[in-house]
Amino acid sequence: MNIKLIDIPKINDVRGNLAVIEGNCIPFEIKRVYYLFDVPSNAYRGGHSHKEQLELLVALSGSFDVILNDGNSKQSIMLNKPDKGLLIPTGVWRELENFSSGSVCLVIASGEFDESDYIRDYDLFLSSKQS
Template sequence: MSTTTIEDVKIIDIPKIEDNRGNLAVIEKECIPYPIKRVYYLYDVPSDAYRGGHAHKEQVEFLVALSGSFTVTLDDSVNKKSVVLKKPNKGLLIPTGIWRELEDFSSGSVCLVLASDVFSEADYIREYKDFQLFKRT
């Protein structure tokens, strides 16, 4: 049974160093609560496209809008909430057992994902009815 809820999803401030030549954001081990095992990013996503539509059984993810903005809708099978990511110094920590959908990508947006594990199809829950069952059992 996955006992995670919407309340377990967190916005985390990414430390930044401000400089008149440009800002530098740093994600190190103190920033997120797990070792990073996979990094990937979404880009050139059409504004009317939809990404995500799944949950993870074991993997934790940290999403950052490196450029532009997009909306992440989160669902724990009881409650839903939407978060707009639009700043490269704020990330969204999504624990296991939370359904996520990404949409409303602005032109030129880039979504960086720092994952707690390598890709494993067995870790994905891709059907919402299976997600509801996962949350109950």
């Protein structure tokens, strides 16, 4: 699976740290930014794959698990550091779960919202991997 944890440059300061996402920190041009918050601990988000869009997920606060599936293997990654981003390539099914209280998931995307880019049916996702 071609996922990657990316170190987000940070500046340590006794007054508080500063993390910066700019330039070539991520391998795509940013077209959309959104965030998930107030997600109940027993709920899950995601449940889809993208045909063309790349995404970088960052736990700005708290923690959550990202379950990734490329059709052949499954992997779970806990995000809990605001200076680490999870780069998810195209064609990877993702589900987010186990949100801690107060968690915030920042999503930086390579494309604007386009419903036709989503595969929301898991069986359809699996069959697309067989072709």
